[in-house]
Amino acid sequence: MPVNRFKPNRFGMHQMHGNVAEWCEDLTQTRSIFGGLRNNRIVRGGSFYQTTSENRSASRSSMRQGARSPMVGFRPVWNLK
Numbered sequence: 001m002p003v004n005r006f007k008p009n010r011f012g013m014h015q016m017h018g019n020v021a022e023w024c025e026d027l028t029q030t031r032s033i034f035g036g037l038r039n040n041r042i043v044r045g046g047s048f049y050q051t052t053s054e055n056r057s058a059s060r061s062s063m064r065q066g067a068r069s070p071m072v073g074f075r076p077v078w079n080l081k
Helices: none
Strands: 021-031 037-044 060-064
Touching: 021 060
Parallel strands: none
Antiparallel strands: 021 037, 037 060
């Protein structure tokens, strides 16, 4: 799909949905199966693998640090101002 084919969202960003969910810098703590606390990274948005109702900017989940998935990536942002 060519870049900027669709209009930008209200934040001025193009094509934010549907490719991969985005790994974020934010952390959340969860309990491991052994009872200890573990830091997980927040994952936002949806990927090509998810249903339409899950593929939205308000979708939130978490992922163990160091885990890999073809459905999760990151989006570098460069502020030109």
